[in-house]
Amino acid sequence: LKADDQRRVEIPGVSDPVRRPVDIDTTQTAFTNLRSLRIYCFDADSVINGHAEEDEVLIVVMAGSVELTMSESDMQVSSRPLLLSAASDSQSNPCAAYLPPHAAYRLIPRGNAEVAYARATPSGGRPPTVFKAQASPDQFGVTVLLKENAYPQQLRVRLLQIKALQQEISFTPIEDPEEMCEALVHIRTVPAESGATLTDADRMTTSLESWDTVAVAPGDRPTVRVAMGSSALVLVVLAA
Secondary structure (H helix, E strand, O other): OOOOOOOEEOOOOOOOOEEEEEEEEHHHHOOOOEEEEEEEEEOOOOOEEEEOOOOEEEEEEEEOEEEEEEEOOOOOOOOOOEEEEOOOOOOOOEEEEEEOOOOEEEEEEOOOEEEEEEEEOOOOOOOOEEEEOOOEEOOOOEEEEEEEOOOOOOEEEEEEEEEEOOOOEEEOOOOHHHOOOEEEEEEEEEOOOOOOEEEOOOOOEEEOOOOOEEEEOOOOOOEEEEOOOEEEEEEEEEEO
8 A cells, every 4th residue: 555645634723734645444455443544744833633533543653753632532631741752772752642432632743743543443442541662672683662462452553673784684564463453564664765575475575665554454474575775664553
């Protein structure tokens, strides 16, 4: 699923249309549980007032930082503002947030920021919370920057950093316990034309460009390869 850097959407309260390069929902995936993945590019000091509606929502800061205020409903007093920043392998800062159904939020970018939203519709929810980056490197050049698979009812999220500096790196973004989940795998590569590929269960190989997203059906565990001399940031969102 290709990003569209020219896509812009109107958001109430924001003067100019907002860039939304990634805009994926069930009309493209035919998923049942994982409702959508959208990634916005917010300008500095925009004020975004949003609502979870009937969904639980995971908000992940992909680049930059934002001030986020959350409340469990429109009628409740909001919590104190929190600063969320993009995850890195050197800081354990809050980088993602969870909103239950019917929760509201206010998001203010502190500089230009890229923010991902994943949605699923659960039967219940938990209080709003934030998750910290917890870098966990392995010997093969893959670092898990963020992993949360327990707090939300249906959603799961993992953020991976791959540094293929000395050799090509192959990895499977879907872990064994997640095999029957619906999943979206979003990849950013440096350089953008890095030669990354994805091989599915039928051994069909597809070239990946930076900002591509792959829909992974339950039962499939594709392999992603990152070419030597490049790096990648991979966002994996899943719904059980």
